[in-house]
Amino acid sequence: xxxxxxxxxxxxxxxxxxxxxxxxxxxxxxxxxxxxxxxxxxxxxxxxxxxxxxxxxxxxxxxxxxxxxxxxxxxxxxxxxxxxxxxxxxxxxxxxxxxxxxxxxxxxxxxxxxxxxxxxxxxxxxxxxxxxxxxxxxxxxxxxxxxxxxxxxxxxxxxxxxxxxxxxxxxxxxxxxxxxxxxxxxxxxxxxxxxxxxxxxxxxxxxxxxxxxxxxxxxxxxxxxxxxxxxxxxxxxxxxxxxxxxxxxxxxxxxxxxxxxxxxxxxxxxxxxxxxxxxxxxxxxxxxxxxxxxxxxxxxxxxxxxxxxxxxxxxxxxxxxxxxxxxxxxxxxxxxxxxxxxxxxxxxxxxxxxxxxxxxxxxxxxxxxxxxxxxxxxxxxxxxxxxxxxxxxxxxxxxxxxxxxxxxxxxxxxxxxxxxxxxxxxxxxxxxxxxxxxxxxxxxxxxxxxxxxxxxxxxxxxxxxxxxxxxxxxxxxxxxxxxxxxxxxxxxxxxxxxxxxxxxxxxxxxxxxxxxxxxxxxxxxxxxxxxxxxxxxxxxxxxx
Ligand code: NA7
Numbered sequence: 001x002x003x004x005x006x007x008x009x010x011x012x013x014x015x016x017x018x019x020x021x022x023x024x025x026x027x028x029x030x031x032x033x034x035x036x037x038x039x040x041x042x043x044x045x046x047x048x049x050x051x052x053x054x055x056x057x058x059x060x061x062x063x064x065x066x067x068x069x070x071x072x073x074x075x076x077x078x079x080x081x082x083x084x085x086x087x088x089x090x091x092x093x094x095x096x097x098x099x100x101x102x103x104x105x106x107x108x109x110x111x112x113x114x115x116x117x118x119x120x121x122x123x124x125x126x127x128x129x130x131x132x133x134x135x136x137x138x139x140x141x142x143x144x145x146x147x148x149x150x151x152x153x154x155x156x157x158x159x160x161x162x163x164x165x166x167x168x169x170x171x172x173x174x175x176x177x178x179x180x181x182x183x184x185x186x187x188x189x190x191x192x193x194x195x196x197x198x199x200x201x202x203x204x205x206x207x208x209x210x211x212x213x214x215x216x217x218x219x220x221x222x223x224x225x226x227x228x229x230x231x232x233x234x235x236x237x238x239x240x241x242x243x244x245x246x247x248x249x250x251x252x253x254x255x256x257x258x259x260x261x262x263x264x265x266x267x268x269x270x271x272x273x274x275x276x277x278x279x280x281x282x283x284x285x286x287x288x289x290x291x292x293x294x295x296x297x298x299x300x301x302x303x304x305x306x307x308x309x310x311x312x313x314x315x316x317x318x319x320x321x322x323x324x325x326x327x328x329x330x331x332x333x334x335x336x337x338x339x340x341x342x343x344x345x346x347x348x349x350x351x352x353x354x355x356x357x358x359x360x361x362x363x364x365x366x367x368x369x370x371x372x373x374x375x376x377x378x379x380x381x382x383x384x385x386x387x388x389x390x391x392x393x394x395x396x397x398x399x400x401x402x403x404x405x406x407x408x409x410x411x412x413x414x415x416x417x418x419x420x421x422x423x424x425x426x427x428x429x430x431x432x433x434x435x436x437x438x439x440x441x442x443x444x445x446x447x448x449x450x451x452x453x454x455x456x457x458x459x460x461x462x463x464x465x466x467x468x469x470x471x472x473x474x475x476x477x478x479x480x481x482x483x484x485x486x487x488x489x490x491x492x493x494x495x496x497x498x499x500x501x502x503x504x505x506x507x508x509x510x511x512x513x514x515x516x517x518x519x520x521x522x523x524x525x526x527x528x529x530x531x532x533x534x535x536x537x538x539x540x541x542x543x544x
Contacts, residue, residue, distance in 0.1 A: 007035070007131075007133040007134070008122075008133065008134045008135070009033045009034055009035045009133065009134070009135045009136075010027070010032040010033045010034060010135065010136050010137065010454075011023075011027055011032055011033070011034040011035075011135055011136065011137045011138070011139060011454075012034070012035050012036075012037065012111070012114075012123065012125045012133065012135035012137070012138050012139070013027075013034055013035070013036040013037070013138075013139045013141055014036075014037055014111045014138065014139070014140050014141060014142050014392070015036070015037075015038060015039075015045055015140070015141035015142045015143060015146075015388075016036050016038035016040070016043045016044075016045065016096075016101075016105045016107075016141075017043070017044060017045020017046055017047070017048075017092075017141060017143050017146075018044075018045060018066070018092065018439065018440055018443050019045070019141035019143070019427040019428060019443045019446070019447065020036050020038070020045070020105075020139075020141035020427075021036075021043060021092070021095060021096060021099075021101055022066065022068060022443060022444060022447045023139050023141055023427065023447045023450070023451075024036050024101055024104055024105070025068075025099050025101065026447055026448070026451040027451065027454075028104075029451075030451060030454065030455060032454065034104055035104060035106065035133065035135070036101075036104055036105040036106065037105075037106050037109045037110065037111045037125075037127055038105055038106065038107050038108075038109065039108070039109065039110040039128075040107065040108070041107050041108055042089075042093065042107065043092045043093060043095075043096045043101070043102075043105065044088070044089045044092035044093070045092075045141075045143050045146060046143055046145055046146055047085055047088045047089045047092060048089060048092075049146065049148070049167055049168055049169065050085060050166060050167055050169065050189070051085055051086075051169035051170070051171065052085075052164070052166040052167075052169045052189060052192070052193045052377075052379070053174075053193045053196035053197055053200070054192040054193045054194075054195060054196035054197075054335070055084065055085035055166075055169075055189070055192060055193070056082045056083065056084050056085060056192060056217075056219070057082055057083055057085075057088060058082060058188065058217070058278070058279060058332075058333035059082075059249060059279065059438045059439075060081055060082060060249075060278065061078035061079075061080065061081065061082060061083040061087075061088075061222070062078055062222070062226075062227065062230040062237075063237070063241060063249055063250055063438060063440075064083070064088075064438060064439075064440055065078070065091070065440060066095065066440060066444065067234070067238045067440075067441075067444060068444060069099075070234070072095065072098065073231070073234055074231055074234075076091060076094065077227065078222055078227065079221060079222065080219055080220065080221055080222060081217070081218070081219050081220050081221075081222060081278075082217055082219045082278075082333070106127075109127045109128055109129055110127065110128040111125055111126070111127055111128075111392055112126050112127060112128055112392065112393060113125070113126040113392065113393040113394075113395075114126070114138050114392060114393070114394050114395070114424070115393075115394075115395040115399075116395060116396050116397065116421065116422060116423070116424070117134075118397060118398075120134075121136070121422070121423070121463045121464050121537045122134045122135060122136055123135045123136070123137070123138045123423065123424070125138065136423060136463075137423045137424070137425065137454065138423065138424050138425070139424075139425045139426075139427060139450065140389055140392075140424070140425065140426045140427065140429070141427045142388035142389055142392075143388055143428075144382075144384055144385045144428055144434050144435050144439075145167070145381075145382045145384055145435070146167070146382065146387070146388045147382050147383040147384075147387030147388045147390075147391065148165045148166075148167030148168045148381075148382055149167075149380055149381055149382055149383050149387070149499070149500065150165060150378060150380070151184065151378065151380045152501070153184075153356055153358070153359055154356075154357070154358040154359065155358035155359035155360055156359050158359060158360060158361055159359050159360070159361065159362075159376055160361045160362055161362070161373065161374045161375045161376060162174075162375050162376070163375075163376045163377075163378065164375070164376070164377050164378065165377075165378045165379075165380070166185075166189040166190070166193060166377065166378065166379045167189065167381075167382055175200070176197055176200040176201040176375060177200055177201070177202075178202050179201055179202055179373075179374040179375050180201065180202055180203045180204075180205070180372060180373045180374045180375075181197055181201040181203070181204050181205070181373060181374065181375045181376070181377060182204075182205045182207060182364050182371060182373035182375070182376045182377065183197065183204065183205070183206050183207065183376075183377040183378075183379055184207045184351075184356070184364075184376070184377070184378055184379065184380055185207075185209075185378060185379030185380040185381065186206065186208045186209070186210070186211065186212055186379070187212060187329075187330070187332065187379065187381055188212075188330060188332045188333070189379040189381070190206070190379035191212060191214050191332040191334045191337045192332075192334065192335075192337075193377065193379060194206055194337060194340055194346075195334070195335060195336045195337055195339075195340040197377065198340045198343055198345065198346050201345065202345065203345045203346070203347070204345060204346045204347075205346075205347050205348075205349055205364070205371050205373060206341075206346065206347070206348050206349065207349050207351045207356065207364060207366070207371075208318065208319075208348060208349065208350060208351060208352070209351050209352050209355075210321070210323065210329075210352065210492075211318065211319050211320060211321040211322075212321060212329065212331075212332050213299065213302050213321050213326045213327070213329075213331055213332065214302075214331070214332035214333065214334040214337050214338070215273075215274065215277060215278065215279070215281045215302070215331060215332070215333055215334070216274065216277045216333075216334060216335070217277050217278060217333045217334060217335050218275075218276065218277025218278065219277075219335055237250045241438060241441050241514075242441060242445065242514065242515065242518060243514075243515040243518065244515055245513075245514070245515070246437075246512075246513035246514065246515070246516075247279075247433075247436060247437045247438060247513075247514065248433070248437040248438035248440075248441030248442060248514045249279060249280070249437075249438050249441075251280040251283050252280075252283075253283065253286075254283055254284060254285050254286040255286065256285060256286065257285050257286055257287040257291065257294055258284075258285040258287060258288060258291070258293075258294035258295075258297045258298065259287075259291070259293060259294050259297070260285075266297060267301070269284050269285075270284060270297075270298065270301045274301075274305065277333075278333060279331065279333060281298075281331070282298070282326070282327045282331060284298070285298075288326070288327060289327055289328070289486050289487055289488065290485070290486055290487065291487075292325060292487060295325040295326055295327070295487055296325075298326050298327075299321070299325060299326040302321075302326060303320040303321070303322075305338075306319050306320050306338050307320065309338040309339055309342075310338050310339075310341050310342065311342050312341070312342075315341050315348050316341075318348055318350050319338060319341065319348065324490055324491035324492070324493075325487040325490055325491065327487075328486075328487050328488045328489075328490055328491035328493065329491045329492075329493040329494075329495075330435070330493070330494075330495075349364075349366055349371060351366060354366050354367040359376070362374075364376070381494060381499055382494065383500050383503070384435065384494040384495075384497075384499070384508070385410070385429070385430045385434065385435065385494075385508045385509070386406065386410050386430060386497075386503075386508070387500075389402065389426070389429075390402075390403055390406070394421065394424070396418075396420045396421035396422065396424070397420045397421070397422065398420075400420055402418065402421060405418065405420060405421075406418075407504075408504050409497070409504035409505075409506035409508075410429070410430035410431065410506070410508060411431075411472055411473075411476050412426065412429050412430060412431040412432075412467070412472065412475070412476070413431070413467035413468070413471050413472040413475045413531055413532070414431060414432065414467075414475060414517075414520070414521060414524065414531075415428070415429040415430060415431035415432025415433075415434065415446075415510060416429065416432065416446065416449070416450070416467075416521075417465075417466060417467040417532070418467060418472070419466060419467040419468060419469045419472045420466070420469075421466065422464040422465060422466035423464055423465060423466070425446075425450050427443060427446045427447065427450070428442050428443060428446060430506075430508040430509065431475060431476065431479050431508070431509075431510055432446065432509065432510055432517065433509060433510050433511070433512070433513065433514045433517050434509050434510075435495065435508075435509050436495075436509045436510070436511055437514045438514075441514055442514060445514070445517075445518055445521070449521050449525065452525060453465065453525065453529065456525075456529070457534065460534075461536060462534045462535065462536055462537070463535060463536055463537025464533075464534065464535045464537055465529065465532050465533070465534045466532065466533055467531065467532055467533075468531050468532065468533055470531075471530070471531030471532070472531075474531075475531075479507070479509075479510050479511075480506070480507060482510065482511050482512045483507035483511050484507075486511055488507060488511060489507055495507055495508055495509055496508070
């Protein structure tokens with residue numbers, strides 16, 4: 001039974017990843033009391049759990065970092081163009097120490113339930129240690145890719161060897177030396193881990209349902225000069241990332257479409273971007289996400305590269321994506337992924353044509369053939385964007401749960417709040433650019449907006465704030481309309497909820513770009529939080 005404590009906070013924050021940590025820091029600066037609950041044993045969120053071999057950020061380190069403190073961005077030395085997971089986790093820990101965050105974070109504690117009391121205008125928050133505290137506001141900083149999903153494959157529990165999920169990797173090192181390893185899933189996590197596991201394992205069998213487009217990372221050590229160039233130009237780099245780059249990543253913006261160039265010129269541009277590596281491959285032209293014929297030119301370029309790299313033609317063919325436009329599922333960034341299939345100890349099994357029949361004590365059975373393995377890796381992804389929120393029993397006005405409300409798909413106003421759930425904010429929620437952007441850019445924008453909003457409420461003595469139903473409906477429609485003006489809905493992606501059986505197919509992130517989104521959020525605030533209802537609340541009314 002939950003023990004009710006007298007602990008009361010201005011704000012309870014759920015999660016101590018990059019969002020929760022910065023939220024806590026901002027709230028402290030405003031003199032508000034806050035308590036963070038974190039299910040992990042340390043800070044870092046996604047980067048705390050995703051410890052699989054080869055895990056890296058695919059946004060460049062100098063940009064995948066906080067901008068709120070100039071001292072911080074000037075003093076931290078990223079070692080490589082794309083930081084490996086342990087380094088990102090060290091950075092998260094450094095931030096926690098430098099800003100003395102830990103004293104307000106309770107680790108190894110989940111938030112199980114949050115219930116709004118309409119009389120008191122407060123949330124009762126119940127945690128896995130059986131305590132209930134109260135808070136005027138709750139901020140869900142629960143992350144978009146943090147609810148690892150085990151696939152529903154017959155016999156999975158029967159397997160005798162160890163089963164690892166990339167999104168929930170053990171903290172003790174895993175040694176695959178001498179083992180026959182199987183891996184299911186070829187999204188970003190699979191594509192990053194396959195080359196590393198292949199080097200360790202006796203044999204690696206890759207079970208692929210859908211091939212993915214992947215661009216070479218061209219990872220390398222950062223030189224002191226490269227770091228300095230970023231540091232010297234940070235004001236402009238950060239401004240550009242916030243306002244001009246749709247995805248929050250500093251790059252040169254294209255002013256032409258793919259069909260505006262002749263074949264040779266286009267090819268030369270693709271070659272140059274391929275040689276440069278990384279996510280900016282997709283910003284070579286301004287219409288790859290919009291025009292199928294334009295997109296086809298980039299998609300077929302990548303297919304050619306796969307065919308050039310992979311020696312066995314049948315394997316190369318299987319690795320070539322054909323069923324969806326490039327970039328409409330999260331594009332992958334790799335180091336030697338396709339080349340890994342030239343190794344004698346790596347084999348590829350197509351589970352699209354012949355799905356896995358079952359997993360036995362020692363094998364994965366496909367088309368009547370047992371692929372024997374000693375260990376199994378699931379790189380099968382996440383219940384993205386809504387999964388971690390759904391695990392909390394959230395009850396708003398009239399006891400209605402958020403899961404009931406979102407049964408047909410998540411509904412929010414600006415991704416920040418959901419009507420009927422006063423004083424509950426979401427960071428990088430569905431309906432915000434979140435996963436379509438450099439997460440840290442989006443996180444900082446959300447946290448700053450929420451912080452400003454709390455100041456606004458405090459200054460006016462207001463007790464509650466919530467999204468208006470009508471504004472929310474309009475926003476949801478807008479998010480969909482913008483998405484359907486692009487090629488994105490053509491792919492069965494986790495952006496669409498398509499990786500979770502039974503999950504409603506709704507394009508969840510806002511695709512209008514971080515700059516446009518920031519402008520909308522600023523305008524809403526400037527108009528006195530248009531589309532939100534604020535009220536003085538019972539106590540304030542009584543005092544008046
Ligand atoms: P993703 O991108 O969701 O990839 C999951 C992969 O697992 C993908 O290839 C799936 O195939 C495959 N999958 C999922 N379920 C099954 C079952 N039941 N059987 C066979 N194969 C399956 O997750 P990641 O962890 O790689 O990446 C998530 C994000 O993290 C990434 O986008 C970056 O933003 C960082 P499918 O394509 O569904 O056919």
